[in-house]
Structures are given as C-alpha cells and as structure tokens.
Amino acid sequence: MRRPLLPLLGRAWLALILVFLYAPILVMAAMSFNASPFYQLPFEFSTRWYADMAMNPQIIEASLRSVGIALATMVIATALGTAASIALFRYDFPGKRVLQVLLFPPIAIPWLITGTAMLIFFFAIGIGRGTPAVLIGHVALALPYVIVTVSARLSSFDVTLEEAARALGADAWTVLRRVTLPWIAPGIVAGALFAFAVSFDQFVVSYFLAEPGDSTLPVLIYTAIRKGFTPEINAISTIIITVSMGIMFLATRKSSFGGSR
Amino acid sequence: MSSVEVRNITKSFGRARALDDVSITFEDGGFFALLGPSGSGKTTLLRTIAGFSFPDTGTIRIGARNVEAVPVEKRDIGMMFQSYALFPNMSVADNVGFGLRVRRVGAAEERRRVAEALDLVQLGDKGGRMPHQLSGGQRQRVALARAIVTQPKVLLLDEPLSALDKTLRVDMQIELKRIQREVGITTIFVTHDQEEALTLSDRIGILRDGRIVQAGTPREVYDHPNSAFAATFLGEANWLPDAALEGLQLPGDRTRHRFAVRPEALTLTDGRPATGNALSARLEQRVFAGAMATCLVRVDGEPWKLVARDRDLPEMAPGSEVWVSWTPEDTLAVPREAAT
Numbered sequence: 001m002r003r004p005l006l007p008l009l010g011r012a013w014l015a016l017i018l019v020f021l022y023a024p025i026l027v028m029a030a031m032s033f034n035a036s037p038f039y040q041l042p043f044e045f046s047t048r049w050y051a052d053m054a055m056n057p058q059i060i061e062a063s064l065r066s067v068g069i070a071l072a073t074m075v076i077a078t079a080l081g082t083a084a085s086i087a088l089f090r091y092d093f094p095g096k097r098v099l100q101v102l103l104f105p106p107i108a109i110p111w112l113i114t115g116t117a118m119l120i121f122f123f124a125i126g127i128g129r130g131t132p133a134v135l136i137g138h139v140a141l142a143l144p145y146v147i148v149t150v151s152a153r154l155s156s157f158d159v160t161l162e163e164a165a166r167a168l169g170a171d172a173w174t175v176l177r178r179v180t181l182p183w184i185a186p187g188i189v190a191g192a193l194f195a196f197a198v199s200f201d202q203f204v205v206s207y208f209l210a211e212p213g214d215s216t217l218p219v220l221i222y223t224a225i226r227k228g229f230t231p232e233i234n235a236i237s238t239i240i241i242t243v244s245m246g247i248m249f250l251a252t253r254k255s256s257f258g259g260s261r
Numbered sequence: 262m263s264s265v266e267v268r269n270i271t272k273s274f275g276r277a278r279a280l281d282d283v284s285i286t287f288e289d290g291g292f293f294a295l296l297g298p299s300g301s302g303k304t305t306l307l308r309t310i311a312g313f314s315f316p317d318t319g320t321i322r323i324g325a326r327n328v329e330a331v332p333v334e335k336r337d338i339g340m341m342f343q344s345y346a347l348f349p350n351m352s353v354a355d356n357v358g359f360g361l362r363v364r365r366v367g368a369a370e371e372r373r374r375v376a377e378a379l380d381l382v383q384l385g386d387k388g389g390r391m392p393h394q395l396s397g398g399q400r401q402r403v404a405l406a407r408a409i410v411t412q413p414k415v416l417l418l419d420e421p422l423s424a425l426d427k428t429l430r431v432d433m434q435i436e437l438k439r440i441q442r443e444v445g446i447t448t449i450f451v452t453h454d455q456e457e458a459l460t461l462s463d464r465i466g467i468l469r470d471g472r473i474v475q476a477g478t479p480r481e482v483y484d485h486p487n488s489a490f491a492a493t494f495l496g497e498a499n500w501l502p503d504a505a506l507e508g509l510q511l512p513g514d515r516t517r518h519r520f521a522v523r524p525e526a527l528t529l530t531d532g533r534p535a536t537g538n539a540l541s542a543r544l545e546q547r548v549f550a551g552a553m554a555t556c557l558v559r560v561d562g563e564p565w566k567l568v569a570r571d572r573d574l575p576e577m578a579p580g581s582e583v584w585v586s587w588t589p590e591d592t593l594a595v596p597r598e599a600a601t
C-alpha cells in the first residue's frame with residue numbers, strides 16, 4: 001500500500017510547481033481581457049486594453065525597438081556563433097578547452113552582475129549607453145546559447161562527409177553550403193530562436209545599457225509599473241509571453257536537447 | 262585514366278614516421294592492393310595520393326601532372342570511404358550526381374550519367390531513395406557509383422569492404438572487380454586482408470612501418486617473397502630449422518637465405534618418400550574441414566602447418582612419427598635481413 005504514495009506525491013508536487021509557474025500568467029492573461037481597470041469581478045470580456053495599447057506610441061515604439069534589436073541579435077549571434085562552433089569543431093588550437101569552458105559561465109552569471117560589468121566596461125572603452133551598447137550586450141549574452149546548440153548538432157557530424165565532398169571536386173565554400181550547413185541547420189535554427197528569445201526577454205542588461213529615451217519593451221513595462229499599473233501592461237505582457245513561449249517551444253523541438261536525428 | 266607515380270615520399274607525425282621514403286608506380290588501368298598490418302602507413306599513403314595529407318618530402322604524379330601542391334578538389338580523384346560517407350540529406354541520385362553538379366555538366370547530362378552509373382552498380386531503380394533507406398551493400402554501391410561517375414583519373418579505396426559481413430564482402434569483391442574492369446579505371450585499394458588483396462588485385466604492394474617492402478603481381482610476391490615479413494604476411498610459411506638443412510636440395514646459399522615451404526606444397530606420408538626433400542616430423546593434430554584438412558606437425562621442434570586434400574592424407578593418430586616432403590622447386594629462398 002505504500003508504493004503508490006510516492007508517485008502520487010511526485011505528481012502532486014509537479015502539479016504544484018506548474019500551478020505556481022503558470023497560475024500568475026494565466027491570471028494576468030485573463031485580466032488583460034477583463035473590462036475593469038481594477039481587476040474587479042465578475043469577469044467581463046473586452047479587448048479594450050489591447051486597443052489602448054495599440055494606440056500608445058510609447059509601447060509601439062518600444063515594441064518595434066525590441067523586435068528590431070532581437071532580430072539583429074539573432075542574426076549577428078547566429079552567424080558568429082555558428083562560425084565559432086565550426087571553428088571549435090574543426091580546429092585544434094592551444095587554449096581550445098579553456099575557451100570551451102569559458103563559454104558556459106555567462107549562462108550562469110546573474111544578469112544583474114553581467115549588466116553592471118558591461119555598463120562599466122562600455123563606459124571605460126567609450127561606447128557608453130544606447131542602442132549599440134544594448135545590441136552588443138545582447139549578442140554577448142546570446143552567443144553561448146547559439147554555440148551550445150550548434151555544437152551539440154556538430155558533435156554528431158561525420159567529417160568524412162566533407163572529405164567525400166572535397167574528393168568529388170567541391171571547394172571549401174560548396175562543402176560548407178551543401179554538406180556541413182544542411183546537417184547543422186536544425187541546430188542553427190534552434191540557436192537563432194534562443195538568441196531571439198534571450199534578447200527579446202532581456203530586462204536587466206537592457207535596463208543598464210539603454211538610454212532613458214530609447215527603452216526596450218521589458219524596460220518600458222518596468223518603468224510603467226513603477227508609475228502606476230495599467231491593464232495595458234497585462235495586454236502587452238500577454239503578447240510577449242505568447243511569442244516567447246512559442247519561440248522556446250519551437251527551439252526545444254528543433255534542438256531536441258541531445259539530438260536525435 | 263592515368264598512372265600514379267609516388268617518388269620518395271616521407272611523412273612524419275611528430276616523431277613517428279608514417280611513410281619512409283616510399284616510391285611506387287601504379288600502372289594505368291591496374292588494380293593495385295596496398296597490403297600491410299595496421300599502422301603500417303596504408304591510409305597515410307592513400308590520403309597523400311588523394312591530397313588530404315601533404316608529404317614532408319617527395320613527389321606525386323597523377324597522369325602527366327605533379328600534384329604535391331594541388332588541393333584534393335582539383336586532383337580529379339574518386340574516393341570511397343569505409344563509412345560510405347553518403348550525404349544523408351540527399352537522395353541516391355543527388356549523391357551520385359554531386360560531383361557532376363560541382364563540375365556544372367548541366368541537368369540533362371547529369372541525369373544521363375547518374376542513371377548510367379546507377380545501372381552499372383545495379384541500382385538503376387533506387388535513385389529516388391534516401392541513403393538511410395538502403396542496406397549496407399546498397400550504400401556501398403552508391404558510394405562506388407558516386408566515386409566513378411565523374412570519370413576520375415584514379416579510384417582510391419580505404420578498406421571499403423571491412424564494414425560488411427563475410428558473404429556480402431565476397432559479393433562486393435566480385436562486383437568491384439567487374440566494375441573496375443568494365444570502366445578500366447586505375448584503382449588503389451587499401452586492405453589488411455591478404456585474401457582480399459589476392460582476389461582483387463593484379464598488383465600488390467606490401468607495407469611495413471611506412472615502407473614498401475615488396476611490390477609485384479600476387480603470384481610473384483607469393484612465390485618469391487623477398488623477406489620473412491612478406492612471406493608470412495601474404496600466405497603462411499613453414500621455416501626450415503637450420504639443423505634440418507643437411508641433405509636437402511636448396512635454391513640458395515644458406516648463409517644469405519632462410520628457407521621456407523608453403524603449407525599447400527607439403528605432402529604428409531607415413532614412410533620416407535623416395536624423391537624430393539623430406540623431413541621427419543611428429544603429427545600433433547589433424548583438423549578436418551570438408552574437402553581440405555589442416556595438419557599441425559612438429560619438425561625439429563618447430564611447429565609446421567600443412568594443408569592437403571583430406572582423402573590424400575594417410576590415417577594416423579596424433580603423436581605418430583610421419584614424414585613431410587616437397588619438391589625442391591617449391592622451397593622459398595628468403596634473403597636474411599639484417600634486423601628481425
């Protein structure tokens with residue numbers, strides 16, 4: 001009679017975790033469709049806050065900036081990260097192991113510390129604050145994610161495929177384009193989605209590095225909350241969460257964390 | 262199609278010499294087997310000819326062209342890998358057509374030549390399949406079709422059959438030989454399997470420690486090995502103990518040669534034969550294997566092996582005193598080496 005207890009406990013535990021994770025989000029999403037500005041029940045369906053949000057030039061501007069920076073981060077981090085992964089895979093050089101190990105801490109270091117450090121560093125080298133600083137910061141944060149996903153895919157790549165292609169007369173570029181890249185494409189797509197999400201969801205580093213005038217969406221939301229909470233925030237947050245979760249879902253499916261074929 | 266000429270190639274990896282002053286000529290249209298134990302430098306030599314590895318010194322000529330400084334993709338070679346190395350994201354037809362597309366022969370020409378090559382390896386109906394839908398033997402054929410469809414100057418194969426099981430391997434050997442004859446392409450085939458080398462090739466080169474110890478037709482090397490290593494690596498040899506040489510007819514000088522006899526050249530009898538070379542021995546074991554039988558005997562304490570038709574062997578119990586004999590012309594005279 002004691003055996004079913006543990007699985008039962010385990011399931012209850014899991015359910016509890018999911019409740020605490022998703023209940024606030026669901027409440028927020030529900031409230032974004034509630035007509036009352038003071039979260040009053042009974043629930044009365046309305047898209048008023050979405051309409052308000054769409055009319056708010058600050059929100060629109062911040063959204064466009066966020067998407068722009070996220071797209072730029074995605075492109076740059078994916079290109080650099082893919083190139084770095086291929087280089088790490090193909091060449092042996094002194095310090096390679098050290099470099100590979102150094103790629104992981106940025107994922108674990110608190111963003112607060114990374115953000116402070118970047119701010120100090122960017123001022124020291126004269127970049128200062130502003131959109132270029134934000135972009136550099138985001139690329140730096142996103143790069144390890146790309147390298148990890150692409151490298152995971154590369155680790156199952158058979159280099160004799162490249163040799164076979166070269167023996168057949170293909171130059172280095174053709175080999176890369178026709179043989180290597182098609183194989184690692186799922187890893188690249190997953191890495192790109194991670195890079196987009198890391199940038200789009202980024203608050204701390206953006207908060208440190210953005211000029212007061214050109215906030216990204218998370219920064220705008222934070223400042224808006226400090227001034228006074230409006231249900232518009234629920235609306236935009238719901239949109240962000242939907243987009244981010246969609247992207248993460250795609251990314252984990254593409255990378256399948258460990259890589260079947 | 263072209264001959265391949267390797268002259269004085271040396272290649273070191275750190276302090277290890279993988280190739281040590283190797284010179285060898287692969288004749289136009291020939292099927293050449295490079296045979297040697299693991300680590301003897303076969304792969305390194307093949308990869309040097311292909312252009313994946315660059316020699317420290319020496320020259321390589323493919324046809325009329327010196328290629329030491331030419332990258333792989335410009336050498337016009339065909340290569341087959343042990344792992345097949347088919348592109349997993351391309352269909353069979355696209356795999357075979359890859360080299361043609363790189364050469365920009367045009368879609369119609371590509372389709373025609375791919376179909377021709379697939380017919381040659383008897384996979385004419387499999388062009389639309391993906392590599393993972395094929396059996397090991399079929400992948401092998403696709404890899405071969407892909408390697409020869411561009412009509413390269415030379416076909417290089419590094420133990421291509423070692424991943425196949427025995428029956429399939431024998432089938433592929435026959436198939437490979439047929440296709441090589443049909444196409445007439447100069448072929449260099451690396452193997453550590455002496456039987457495979459004998460079956461396939463019209464010339465053999467035996468490698469040891471980065472050196473070619475002997476090259477020639479399989480029969481030349483088998484009948485006239487120039488070293489103890491060659492004698493035992495290609496075929497088996499029973500060495501005549503020095504104490505037993507007295508009274509035998511030998512084809513050489515005993516100070517400069519060691520003498521050996523192949524297992525199948527020996528005859529086993531219970532009495533001393535009237536003619537030929539004969540030595541007394543003790544029968545240790547007789548292994549029946551259908552038509553043939555193998556006998557293990559001891560001659561002056563040396564273990565010898567003898568292969569004969571089972572019905573030609575006298576019935577004798579292990580431990581009996583017997584005679585082993587052979588015609589004097591079957592004695593191998595192997596030059597003594599300074600070392601080993």
Ligand SMILES: Nc1ncnc2c1ncn2[C@@H]1O[C@H](COP(=O)(O)OP(=O)(O)O)[C@@H](O)[C@H]1O
Pocket residue numbers: 274277278279297298299300301302303304305306
């Ligand atoms: N890339 C390499 N780096 C270091 N040593 C190598 C390399 N390739 C081959 N060798 C060495 O060269 C020798 C010959 O190897 P190889 O040509 O692969 O032999 P085989 O194919 O006959 O087994 C071996 O001692 C091997 O360890």
Ligand SMILES: [Mg+2]
Pocket residue numbers: 303304305
């Ligand atoms: Mg080898």
